[in-house]
Amino acid sequence: MVHRNGEYFFQYIIFQVEDQLFRVPKHMFVNHSPIFRTTFELPVAEGAIPDGSSEEQPFVLDGVKVADFIPLLECLYPLKFRTTFSFTLEEWTSIFKLATIYDMEAIRNLAIKSMQPQLANHPSLKVHLAKHYDVKDWLVPGLVKLVQRKRPLDEDDVQLIGLTDALKVAALREDCRRSLDARTWLVKPRGEVLMDFTPSIQARFNL
Incomplete structure:
Protein backbone atom coordinates (compact mmCIF):
# COMPACT_ATOMS: atom_id res chain seq x y z
CA MET A 1 0.00 0.00 0.00
CA VAL A 2 1.29 3.44 -0.92
CA HIS A 3 1.49 5.86 1.99
CA ARG A 4 2.65 9.40 2.66
CA ASN A 5 6.23 9.94 3.79
CA GLY A 6 6.28 11.48 7.25
CA GLU A 7 8.89 14.12 6.44
CA TYR A 8 8.53 14.92 2.76
CA PHE A 9 4.80 15.20 2.21
CA PHE A 10 4.15 18.86 2.86
CA GLN A 11 1.00 20.66 3.85
CA TYR A 12 0.53 24.06 2.25
CA ILE A 13 -0.71 27.34 3.67
CA ILE A 14 -2.12 30.27 1.71
CA PHE A 15 -1.27 33.69 3.12
CA GLN A 16 -2.81 36.99 2.12
CA VAL A 17 -0.49 39.99 2.43
CA GLU A 18 -2.05 43.24 1.28
CA ASP A 19 -3.67 42.34 -2.07
CA GLN A 20 -1.54 39.30 -2.91
CA LEU A 21 -1.83 35.58 -2.14
CA PHE A 22 1.16 33.35 -1.35
CA ARG A 23 1.01 29.54 -1.24
CA VAL A 24 3.96 27.92 0.53
CA PRO A 25 4.72 24.75 2.53
CA LYS A 26 3.54 25.23 6.08
CA HIS A 27 6.43 23.45 7.78
CA MET A 28 8.94 26.34 7.68
CA PHE A 29 6.58 28.63 9.58
CA VAL A 30 5.73 25.83 12.01
CA ASN A 31 9.38 24.91 12.61
CA HIS A 32 10.78 28.43 12.91
CA SER A 33 7.98 30.34 14.63
CA PRO A 34 6.32 29.27 17.89
CA ILE A 35 3.73 31.96 17.20
CA PHE A 36 2.62 30.35 13.94
CA ARG A 37 3.00 26.86 15.39
CA THR A 38 0.64 27.66 18.26
CA THR A 39 -1.80 29.42 15.95
CA PHE A 40 -1.93 26.53 13.50
CA GLU A 41 -2.54 24.08 16.36
CA LEU A 42 -5.66 25.89 17.57
CA PRO A 43 -8.78 23.74 17.15
CA VAL A 44 -11.18 24.61 14.36
CA ALA A 45 -14.91 24.54 14.97
CA GLU A 46 -16.72 21.61 13.43
CA GLY A 47 -17.67 22.41 9.86
CA ALA A 48 -15.51 25.54 9.74
CA ILE A 49 -12.94 26.12 7.02
CA PRO A 50 -9.46 26.75 8.47
CA ASP A 51 -7.80 30.01 7.52
CA GLY A 52 -5.11 29.42 4.94
CA SER A 53 -6.72 26.34 3.43
CA SER A 54 -7.93 27.96 0.21
CA GLU A 55 -7.70 31.10 -1.90
CA GLU A 56 -11.18 31.99 -0.73
CA GLN A 57 -10.16 31.56 2.92
CA PRO A 58 -6.53 32.73 3.16
CA PHE A 59 -4.55 33.30 6.34
CA VAL A 60 -4.46 37.10 6.44
CA LEU A 61 -1.31 38.77 7.79
CA ASP A 62 -2.57 42.18 8.82
CA GLY A 63 -0.05 45.00 8.99
CA VAL A 64 2.54 43.18 6.87
CA LYS A 65 3.75 44.63 3.56
CA VAL A 66 4.39 42.57 0.46
CA ALA A 67 7.78 44.28 0.10
CA ASP A 68 8.78 42.90 3.52
CA PHE A 69 7.15 39.48 3.21
CA ILE A 70 8.80 38.47 -0.06
CA PRO A 71 12.38 38.68 1.31
CA LEU A 72 11.32 36.51 4.27
CA LEU A 73 9.90 33.93 1.87
CA GLU A 74 13.07 34.09 -0.23
CA CYS A 75 15.04 33.34 2.93
CA LEU A 76 12.78 30.45 3.97
CA TYR A 77 12.11 29.07 0.49
CA PRO A 78 14.97 29.92 -1.93
CA LEU A 79 13.81 29.48 -5.52
CA LYS A 80 17.36 28.56 -6.53
CA PHE A 81 19.92 26.44 -4.71
CA ARG A 82 22.34 28.59 -2.74
CA THR A 83 24.92 28.21 -0.01
CA THR A 84 24.85 31.86 1.04
CA PHE A 85 22.40 34.72 0.82
CA SER A 86 23.09 37.99 -0.98
CA PHE A 87 20.25 40.17 0.28
CA THR A 88 20.55 43.94 0.29
CA LEU A 89 20.47 45.82 3.58
CA GLU A 90 16.85 46.78 2.89
CA GLU A 91 15.92 43.15 2.31
CA TRP A 92 17.76 41.95 5.41
CA THR A 93 15.98 44.66 7.40
CA SER A 94 12.62 43.32 6.21
CA ILE A 95 13.63 39.77 7.14
CA PHE A 96 14.94 40.91 10.51
CA LYS A 97 11.79 42.84 11.41
CA LEU A 98 9.38 40.02 10.53
CA ALA A 99 11.60 37.39 12.14
CA THR A 100 11.52 39.44 15.33
CA ILE A 101 7.75 39.93 15.20
CA TYR A 102 7.10 36.23 14.60
CA ASP A 103 9.77 35.04 17.06
CA MET A 104 11.81 33.27 14.39
CA GLU A 105 14.98 33.14 16.47
CA ALA A 106 17.26 31.36 13.98
CA ILE A 107 16.23 33.66 11.12
CA ARG A 108 16.60 36.74 13.32
CA ASN A 109 20.11 35.67 14.38
CA LEU A 110 21.07 35.06 10.75
CA ALA A 111 19.80 38.52 9.82
CA ILE A 112 21.70 40.18 12.67
CA LYS A 113 24.94 38.48 11.63
CA SER A 114 24.45 39.32 7.96
CA MET A 115 23.43 42.95 8.55
CA GLN A 116 26.34 43.77 10.85
CA PRO A 117 28.86 44.76 8.12
CA GLN A 118 26.18 46.41 5.99
CA LEU A 119 25.13 48.68 8.86
CA ALA A 120 28.63 50.12 9.32
CA ASN A 121 27.75 53.16 7.21
CA HIS A 122 24.16 53.43 8.43
Whole structure:
Protein backbone atom coordinates (compact mmCIF):
# COMPACT_ATOMS: atom_id res chain seq x y z
CA MET A 1 0.00 0.00 0.00
CA VAL A 2 1.29 3.44 -0.92
CA HIS A 3 1.49 5.86 1.99
CA ARG A 4 2.65 9.40 2.66
CA ASN A 5 6.23 9.94 3.79
CA GLY A 6 6.28 11.48 7.25
CA GLU A 7 8.89 14.12 6.44
CA TYR A 8 8.53 14.92 2.76
CA PHE A 9 4.80 15.20 2.21
CA PHE A 10 4.15 18.86 2.86
CA GLN A 11 1.00 20.66 3.85
CA TYR A 12 0.53 24.06 2.25
CA ILE A 13 -0.71 27.34 3.67
CA ILE A 14 -2.12 30.27 1.71
CA PHE A 15 -1.27 33.69 3.12
CA GLN A 16 -2.81 36.99 2.12
CA VAL A 17 -0.49 39.99 2.43
CA GLU A 18 -2.05 43.24 1.28
CA ASP A 19 -3.67 42.34 -2.07
CA GLN A 20 -1.54 39.30 -2.91
CA LEU A 21 -1.83 35.58 -2.14
CA PHE A 22 1.16 33.35 -1.35
CA ARG A 23 1.01 29.54 -1.24
CA VAL A 24 3.96 27.92 0.53
CA PRO A 25 4.72 24.75 2.53
CA LYS A 26 3.54 25.23 6.08
CA HIS A 27 6.43 23.45 7.78
CA MET A 28 8.94 26.34 7.68
CA PHE A 29 6.58 28.63 9.58
CA VAL A 30 5.73 25.83 12.01
CA ASN A 31 9.38 24.91 12.61
CA HIS A 32 10.78 28.43 12.91
CA SER A 33 7.98 30.34 14.63
CA PRO A 34 6.32 29.27 17.89
CA ILE A 35 3.73 31.96 17.20
CA PHE A 36 2.62 30.35 13.94
CA ARG A 37 3.00 26.86 15.39
CA THR A 38 0.64 27.66 18.26
CA THR A 39 -1.80 29.42 15.95
CA PHE A 40 -1.93 26.53 13.50
CA GLU A 41 -2.54 24.08 16.36
CA LEU A 42 -5.66 25.89 17.57
CA PRO A 43 -8.78 23.74 17.15
CA VAL A 44 -11.18 24.61 14.36
CA ALA A 45 -14.91 24.54 14.97
CA GLU A 46 -16.72 21.61 13.43
CA GLY A 47 -17.67 22.41 9.86
CA ALA A 48 -15.51 25.54 9.74
CA ILE A 49 -12.94 26.12 7.02
CA PRO A 50 -9.46 26.75 8.47
CA ASP A 51 -7.80 30.01 7.52
CA GLY A 52 -5.11 29.42 4.94
CA SER A 53 -6.72 26.34 3.43
CA SER A 54 -7.93 27.96 0.21
CA GLU A 55 -7.70 31.10 -1.90
CA GLU A 56 -11.18 31.99 -0.73
CA GLN A 57 -10.16 31.56 2.92
CA PRO A 58 -6.53 32.73 3.16
CA PHE A 59 -4.55 33.30 6.34
CA VAL A 60 -4.46 37.10 6.44
CA LEU A 61 -1.31 38.77 7.79
CA ASP A 62 -2.57 42.18 8.82
CA GLY A 63 -0.05 45.00 8.99
CA VAL A 64 2.54 43.18 6.87
CA LYS A 65 3.75 44.63 3.56
CA VAL A 66 4.39 42.57 0.46
CA ALA A 67 7.78 44.28 0.10
CA ASP A 68 8.78 42.90 3.52
CA PHE A 69 7.15 39.48 3.21
CA ILE A 70 8.80 38.47 -0.06
CA PRO A 71 12.38 38.68 1.31
CA LEU A 72 11.32 36.51 4.27
CA LEU A 73 9.90 33.93 1.87
CA GLU A 74 13.07 34.09 -0.23
CA CYS A 75 15.04 33.34 2.93
CA LEU A 76 12.78 30.45 3.97
CA TYR A 77 12.11 29.07 0.49
CA PRO A 78 14.97 29.92 -1.93
CA LEU A 79 13.81 29.48 -5.52
CA LYS A 80 17.36 28.56 -6.53
CA PHE A 81 19.92 26.44 -4.71
CA ARG A 82 22.34 28.59 -2.74
CA THR A 83 24.92 28.21 -0.01
CA THR A 84 24.85 31.86 1.04
CA PHE A 85 22.40 34.72 0.82
CA SER A 86 23.09 37.99 -0.98
CA PHE A 87 20.25 40.17 0.28
CA THR A 88 20.55 43.94 0.29
CA LEU A 89 20.47 45.82 3.58
CA GLU A 90 16.85 46.78 2.89
CA GLU A 91 15.92 43.15 2.31
CA TRP A 92 17.76 41.95 5.41
CA THR A 93 15.98 44.66 7.40
CA SER A 94 12.62 43.32 6.21
CA ILE A 95 13.63 39.77 7.14
CA PHE A 96 14.94 40.91 10.51
CA LYS A 97 11.79 42.84 11.41
CA LEU A 98 9.38 40.02 10.53
CA ALA A 99 11.60 37.39 12.14
CA THR A 100 11.52 39.44 15.33
CA ILE A 101 7.75 39.93 15.20
CA TYR A 102 7.10 36.23 14.60
CA ASP A 103 9.77 35.04 17.06
CA MET A 104 11.81 33.27 14.39
CA GLU A 105 14.98 33.14 16.47
CA ALA A 106 17.26 31.36 13.98
CA ILE A 107 16.23 33.66 11.12
CA ARG A 108 16.60 36.74 13.32
CA ASN A 109 20.11 35.67 14.38
CA LEU A 110 21.07 35.06 10.75
CA ALA A 111 19.80 38.52 9.82
CA ILE A 112 21.70 40.18 12.67
CA LYS A 113 24.94 38.48 11.63
CA SER A 114 24.45 39.32 7.96
CA MET A 115 23.43 42.95 8.55
CA GLN A 116 26.34 43.77 10.85
CA PRO A 117 28.86 44.76 8.12
CA GLN A 118 26.18 46.41 5.99
CA LEU A 119 25.13 48.68 8.86
CA ALA A 120 28.63 50.12 9.32
CA ASN A 121 27.75 53.16 7.21
CA HIS A 122 24.16 53.43 8.43
CA PRO A 123 24.48 54.32 12.14
CA SER A 124 21.02 55.88 12.44
CA LEU A 125 19.34 52.74 11.13
CA LYS A 126 21.53 50.69 13.45
CA VAL A 127 20.37 52.75 16.44
CA HIS A 128 16.74 52.57 15.31
CA LEU A 129 16.81 48.79 14.98
CA ALA A 130 18.67 48.42 18.28
CA LYS A 131 16.01 50.42 20.13
CA HIS A 132 12.89 49.03 18.48
CA TYR A 133 13.92 45.41 18.00
CA ASP A 134 16.09 44.82 21.09
CA VAL A 135 19.60 44.43 19.68
CA LYS A 136 21.56 45.80 22.63
CA ASP A 137 24.98 45.30 21.03
CA TRP A 138 24.12 47.75 18.25
CA LEU A 139 22.99 50.74 20.30
CA VAL A 140 26.21 52.22 21.68
CA PRO A 141 28.34 51.58 18.55
CA GLY A 142 25.67 53.23 16.41
CA LEU A 143 25.54 56.28 18.67
CA VAL A 144 29.35 56.48 18.75
CA LYS A 145 29.44 56.53 14.96
CA LEU A 146 26.88 59.34 14.85
CA VAL A 147 29.02 61.44 17.20
CA GLN A 148 32.25 60.68 15.35
CA ARG A 149 31.23 61.22 11.74
CA LYS A 150 31.82 64.45 9.83
CA ARG A 151 28.31 64.83 8.37
CA PRO A 152 25.86 66.49 10.79
CA LEU A 153 22.53 64.96 11.69
CA ASP A 154 19.79 65.44 9.12
CA GLU A 155 16.04 64.86 8.97
CA ASP A 156 16.45 61.18 8.13
CA ASP A 157 18.63 60.68 11.21
CA VAL A 158 16.10 62.43 13.43
CA GLN A 159 13.25 60.37 12.00
CA LEU A 160 15.12 57.13 12.70
CA ILE A 161 16.53 57.77 16.17
CA GLY A 162 13.93 60.22 17.47
CA LEU A 163 14.18 63.89 18.40
CA THR A 164 15.23 63.33 22.02
CA ASP A 165 18.16 61.10 21.14
CA ALA A 166 19.09 63.31 18.19
CA LEU A 167 19.41 66.30 20.53
CA LYS A 168 21.65 64.28 22.85
CA VAL A 169 23.86 63.22 19.94
CA ALA A 170 24.03 66.79 18.65
CA ALA A 171 25.07 68.03 22.10
CA LEU A 172 27.82 65.40 22.32
CA ARG A 173 29.05 66.32 18.84
CA GLU A 174 29.27 69.97 19.84
CA ASP A 175 31.02 69.14 23.12
CA CYS A 176 33.61 66.94 21.45
CA ARG A 177 34.41 69.42 18.72
CA ARG A 178 34.89 72.23 21.20
CA SER A 179 37.22 70.07 23.27
CA LEU A 180 39.24 69.11 20.19
CA ASP A 181 39.84 72.60 18.84
CA ALA A 182 43.36 72.59 20.26
CA ARG A 183 44.03 68.92 19.44
CA THR A 184 43.62 68.72 15.68
CA TRP A 185 45.79 65.58 15.44
CA LEU A 186 42.81 63.58 16.68
CA VAL A 187 40.70 64.55 13.71
CA LYS A 188 40.96 63.09 10.23
CA PRO A 189 41.24 65.55 7.32
CA ARG A 190 37.62 64.90 6.40
CA GLY A 191 36.55 65.82 9.90
CA GLU A 192 35.69 62.46 11.42
CA VAL A 193 36.59 62.36 15.11
CA LEU A 194 38.64 59.31 16.08
CA MET A 195 38.10 59.38 19.84
CA ASP A 196 35.99 56.69 21.51
CA PHE A 197 32.93 58.35 23.01
CA THR A 198 31.50 55.20 24.55
CA PRO A 199 31.78 56.43 28.19
CA SER A 200 30.24 59.80 27.31
CA ILE A 201 27.38 58.16 25.45
CA GLN A 202 26.72 55.67 28.23
CA ALA A 203 26.54 58.55 30.71
CA ARG A 204 24.38 60.81 28.53
CA PHE A 205 21.95 58.04 27.59
CA ASN A 206 21.97 56.31 31.00
CA LEU A 207 23.14 53.03 29.49
